[in-house]
Amino acid sequence: MTRIVLSRRHFFQLVAVILILVLAVVMFVIGRQHTVLLDNKTIEHDGKSYPAFSIVEVKINKEDSIELAARDRDKADVMGQRHKITVTYTDKFFEEHEVVKNFKVPIGYDMVLISIPALVADLGQSIWLQQFIPPTAAVAPVVEELPVEDDLGIDMGEF
Amino acid sequence: MSILKETGGQKFLGIIQNNAVPILFGIIVLIGIPLSGYSVGYLGQEIVVRIARNSFLIIALLIPIMAGMGLNFGMTLGAMAGQIGLIFMADWGIVGIPGMILAMIISTPISAFLGWMCGKILNMAKGREMVTSYIIGFFINGVYQLIVLYGMGAVIPIKNPALVLPRGYGIRNTVNLITIRKTLDNLFAIKIFGISIPIATMLVITILCIFVIWFRKTKLGQDMRAVGQDMEVARAAGIKVEHTRIVSIVISTILAGYGMIVYLQNIGTLNTYNSHMQIGMFSIAALLVGGATVNKASIGNVFLGVSLFHLMFIVSPTAGKNLIGEAQLGEYFRVFVSYGVITIALVLYEVRRRREKARGGRLLAQEQAENMEENT
Amino acid sequence: MNNLRQFIRSFGWPRIIIGLFLLSLFIIAPFVGVKVSTSLSDTIVRFGMNGVMVLAMVPMIHSGCGLNFGLPLGIIAGLLGGTLAIEYNFVGPVSFLMAIVFSTPFAILFGFGYSKLLNKVKGSEMMIATYVGFSSVAFMCIMWLLLPYKHPTMVWGYAGTGLRTTISTEGYYLHVLTNFLQFKIGKTFMFPTGMILFFALMALLMWAFLHTKRGTAMTAVGSNPVFARASGINIDKVRTLSVILSTWLGAVGILMYQQSFGFIQLYMGPFYMALPAVSAILIGGASVNKASILNVVVGTFLFQGILTMTPSVMNSMIHTDMSEVIRIIVSNGMILYALTRKSEVTR
Numbered sequence: 001m002t003r004i005v006l007s008r009r010h011f012f013q014l015v016a017v018i019l020i021l022v023l024a025v026v027m028f029v030i031g032r033q034h035t036v037l038l039d040n041k042t043i044e045h046d047g048k049s050y051p052a053f054s055i056v057e058v059k060i061n062k063e064d065s066i067e068l069a070a071r072d073r074d075k076a077d078v079m080g081q082r083h084k085i086t087v088t089y090t091d092k093f094f095e096e097h098e099v100v101k102n103f104k105v106p107i108g109y110d111m112v113l114i115s116i117p118a119l120v121a122d123l124g125q126s127i128w129l130q131q132f133i134p135p136t137a138a139v140a141p142v143v144e145e146l147p148v149e150d151d152l153g154i155d156m157g158e159f
Numbered sequence: 160m161s162i163l164k165e166t167g168g169q170k171f172l173g174i175i176q177n178n179a180v181p182i183l184f185g186i187i188v189l190i191g192i193p194l195s196g197y198s199v200g201y202l203g204q205e206i207v208v209r210i211a212r213n214s215f216l217i218i219a220l221l222i223p224i225m226a227g228m229g230l231n232f233g234m235t236l237g238a239m240a241g242q243i244g245l246i247f248m249a250d251w252g253i254v255g256i257p258g259m260i261l262a263m264i265i266s267t268p269i270s271a272f273l274g275w276m277c278g279k280i281l282n283m284a285k286g287r288e289m290v291t292s293y294i295i296g297f298f299i300n301g302v303y304q305l306i307v308l309y310g311m312g313a314v315i316p317i318k319n320p321a322l323v324l325p326r327g328y329g330i331r332n333t334v335n336l337i338t339i340r341k342t343l344d345n346l347f348a349i350k351i352f353g354i355s356i357p358i359a360t361m362l363v364i365t366i367l368c369i370f371v372i373w374f375r376k377t378k379l380g381q382d383m384r385a386v387g388q389d390m391e392v393a394r395a396a397g398i399k400v401e402h403t404r405i406v407s408i409v410i411s412t413i414l415a416g417y418g419m420i421v422y423l424q425n426i427g428t429l430n431t432y433n434s435h436m437q438i439g440m441f442s443i444a445a446l447l448v449g450g451a452t453v454n455k456a457s458i459g460n461v462f463l464g465v466s467l468f469h470l471m472f473i474v475s476p477t478a479g480k481n482l483i484g485e486a487q488l489g490e491y492f493r494v495f496v497s498y499g500v501i502t503i504a505l506v507l508y509e510v511r512r513r514r515e516k517a518r519g520g521r522l523l524a525q526e527q528a529e530n531m532e533e534n535t
Numbered sequence: 536m537n538n539l540r541q542f543i544r545s546f547g548w549p550r551i552i553i554g555l556f557l558l559s560l561f562i563i564a565p566f567v568g569v570k571v572s573t574s575l576s577d578t579i580v581r582f583g584m585n586g587v588m589v590l591a592m593v594p595m596i597h598s599g600c601g602l603n604f605g606l607p608l609g610i611i612a613g614l615l616g617g618t619l620a621i622e623y624n625f626v627g628p629v630s631f632l633m634a635i636v637f638s639t640p641f642a643i644l645f646g647f648g649y650s651k652l653l654n655k656v657k658g659s660e661m662m663i664a665t666y667v668g669f670s671s672v673a674f675m676c677i678m679w680l681l682l683p684y685k686h687p688t689m690v691w692g693y694a695g696t697g698l699r700t701t702i703s704t705e706g707y708y709l710h711v712l713t714n715f716l717q718f719k720i721g722k723t724f725m726f727p728t729g730m731i732l733f734f735a736l737m738a739l740l741m742w743a744f745l746h747t748k749r750g751t752a753m754t755a756v757g758s759n760p761v762f763a764r765a766s767g768i769n770i771d772k773v774r775t776l777s778v779i780l781s782t783w784l785g786a787v788g789i790l791m792y793q794q795s796f797g798f799i800q801l802y803m804g805p806f807y808m809a810l811p812a813v814s815a816i817l818i819g820g821a822s823v824n825k826a827s828i829l830n831v832v833v834g835t836f837l838f839q840g841i842l843t844m845t846p847s848v849m850n851s852m853i854h855t856d857m858s859e860v861i862r863i864i865v866s867n868g869m870i871l872y873a874l875t876r877k878s879e880v881t882r
Contacts, residue, residue, distance in 0.1 A: 020264060020267075023260070023264065024261055024265075026257075027253065027257040027258070027260045027261040027264070028251070028253060028257075030257050031253040031254055031255055031256070031257025031258045031260075031261060032251070032252055032253055033253065033254040033338060034252075077254075079254050079255050080257075280871065280875055283875035284874045284875045286658070287659070287661060287662070287874060289659070289662045290604070290661040290662040290665065290874065291871065291874045291875065293662070293665065294867050294870045294871050294874065295871060297810070297863065297867040298863075298867035298868055298871055300863060301860055301861075301863030301864035301867060301868075302864065304859075304860045304863065305857075305860045305864070308860065309857060309860070483681075485680065487680065488677060488681075491673060491676040491677045491680070492677060494673045494676070495670060495673035495674050495676070495677060497673075498666055498670035499670045499673070499674075501666050501670075502663065502666040502667055502669075502670050505656070505659070505662060505666060506652060506655065506656055506663060509655060509656035509658070509659055509663070510655055510656070513655075
């Protein structure tokens with residue numbers, strides 16, 4: 001049995017490499033961009049119907065709030081996993097309500113869909129937040145673009 | 160006797176000659192500014208933006224100069240590594256400051272490897288490091304194209320269709336970096352006299368400057384200077400010359416990679432096949448305009464150089480248009496000046512090196528003559 | 536076995552790899568539907584196009600000035616000659632002759648200034664040569680816009696001033712050498728006799744010059760400057776002559792190129808033209824301070840062979856044109872190899 005001798009120097013190098021890798025993973029997690037789709041549509045769940053709001057104001061984190069009419073859908077780009085959503089709506093007695101929810105976007109999801117009526121009805125996150133995979137539409141063939149050379153750096157006006 | 164003595168006039172001439180490039184450039188800029196008709200405020204804002212954008216890249220050139228390896232045309236290698244980091248970052252959808260940091264982390268091992276290779280090759284070509292590093296830039300550009308234009312999307316998985324050419328593999332001509340655009344610059348910006356100053360970027364550059372100053376004083380930095388002075392003497396003193404030279408290039412390449420990321424976060428789009436090629440040339444030109452030479456460069460040269468060079472860059476198309484009615488002319492002019500400045504600086508350096516030798520001889524003769532007089 | 540090793544060492548691995556690569560391309564070609572005769576014919580044509588420019592490397596290597604990365608300067612002299620010949624309305628074969636005549640004074644003038652500069656910077660000629668080339672190209676970009684050319688085929692139609700980026704040589708010296716004594720074997724093989732003869736003439740003159748007294752002096756300066764100085768040779772003068780010769784050959788070389796290619800490319804055209812010529816002569820076995828006419832012939836043929844064969848063979852094999860990338864890697868790799876040869880560092 002040969003013992004692996006770890007010199008002090010190598011030990012620190014190893015620690016440094018591990019730290020950098022950890023940092024990379026952390027950056028990957030907190031820097032991941034997710035697209036949140038906000039959906040104000042009537043939703044059916046367990047035989048019950050949750051109607052869309054005629055008008056609702058949605059705010060994600062500290063971004064500008066978005067106004068959604070019935071059957072509207074809008075999107076917001078967010079960075080990282082944990083976010084706060086604030087929904088402001090007026091009920092039939094003209095009273096203003098504010099619902100604040102925290103949610104976490106799973107790391108693998110590029111896009112999630114949030115149903116506002118389900119959220120306000122407090123149906124549980126697994127129902128009002130779902131992964132959304134955009135349908136791949138048939139795209140018209142694009143003209144092949146090939147690298148252009150700018151030998152003299154004429155286009156470096158932005159240097 | 161009188162022929163041997165160095166007169167005041169000669170000294171003055173020496174100062175002028177030693178700073179010929181910045182003086183010449185100052186004159187060009189002074190003529191150009193009124194011709195272009197830009198306001199001082201506009202020019203000031205542009206200068207601030209460009210100092211923040213380019214200084215990092217240019218500072219990356221300082222360390223090989225210290226080690227006597229001349230202007231590191233191989234900094235394009237680092238730029239390519241930085242761009243590869245950005246491509247992955249864009250593909251994985253990492254945004255903002257974390258995206259930039261991740262791109263830097265990805266670029267580091269690539270830069271380090273390329274820098275190590277470059278250093279190895281330069282050790283085989285002592286005495287013509289500059290032309291060799293220049294050709295290495297071209298050579299690795301071929302490898303870069305092979306990987307990015309043919310490998311990515313085919314061998315290396317790229318899932319974001321916005322990045323890939325319509326044929327299914329290879330990265331597009333331009334990669335949109337809107338997700339990190341100006342994130343560092345706007346992280347903390349303040350306005351002074353109507354000029355917005357990106358404090359965060361400036362802070363990063365300051366830290367780098369402090370690093371370089373500190374580095375000069377470390378054992379490794381001292382070794383590098385010794386190697387730069389005289390390789391054989393350094394070897395006799397027990398310094399590992401080859402190793403030291405490689406390390407200097409590796410550091411420079413890694414910094415160039417980071418510099419490229421800082422530069423592109425300001426620009427906001429990556430020209431996949433062009434951005435890196437000219438960056439070396441323009442950075443070197445800017446450093447030389449600041450009064451640096453092939454064997455001597457300071458942080459002061461960097462900032463003076465960026466300011467003067469970019470004033471010329473901003474002013475010349477408009478000045479050309481107003482003067483002759485052709486903007487194209489001004490654009491050709493600034494390219495000509497960039498190349499011309501490098502040519503003149505290289506020639507002046509060689510000529511000065513010879514004159515320094517002659518001057519040293521003359522001073523020695525003068526000293527000896529004085530000694531003789533004292534003795535009699 | 537030892538002999539083989541000796542041979543490999545003297546010839547250099549990169550050259551063997553490149554040679555084998557080209558050979559394999561020629562072997563694969565018929566199987567993927569590429570006609571070898573067409574490819575061979577194309578290779579010969581391109582050999583003729585580029586040969587003189589590669590030949591332009593020889594004098595400067597001989598006099599110890601290193602690889603002439605400043606070739607664009609000579610090319611600019613050639614461009615001036617060509618455009619002047621058209622401006623004064625010389626047509627047909629005469630225009631080619633007149634283009635050479637017009638470009639000669641420019642080549643001598645440029646070469647003279649260039650050599651004065653290079654004599655000031657002995658030891659770092661190559662770097663400075665590169666930048667002399669680049670800055671002269673950038674400078675001429677300005678001049679092409681400003682020079683008072685008037686001929687309607689050359690200037691921008693709407694403005695009436697400023698030269699176009701590409702000018703056709705049709706009706707002037709297009710194919711004057713290619714078609715001279717040209718013969719065909721079968722349908723696909725064409726031999727551009729005139730071009731090859733012209734190249735042979737230039738190569739012969741070069742060879743003869745190198746064997747005159749001045750020529751041997753040049754070689755002496757390159758291989759052993761101390762000895763040359765001791766035997767009373769004026770080193771600077773010899774170097775000046777070699778640079779002028781190199782520049783003039785560059786001018787003639789680009790005219791050869793245009794007469795076959797069909798277009799005069801101004802502005803950025805000459806920018807990177809030094810690199811293919813440099814790598815061609817290196818592939819042929821030359822080094823930074825040693826080159827022969829044979830190196831020129833072998834190198835140009837190998838290099839142009841690869842340039843013609845890779846696109847067609849690659850395209851029919853994998854439906855991708857990777858030739859540009861291969862060209863970049865091969866040519867710059869070759870230059871790197873030559874720059875890092877230890878035995879040749881002594882100047």
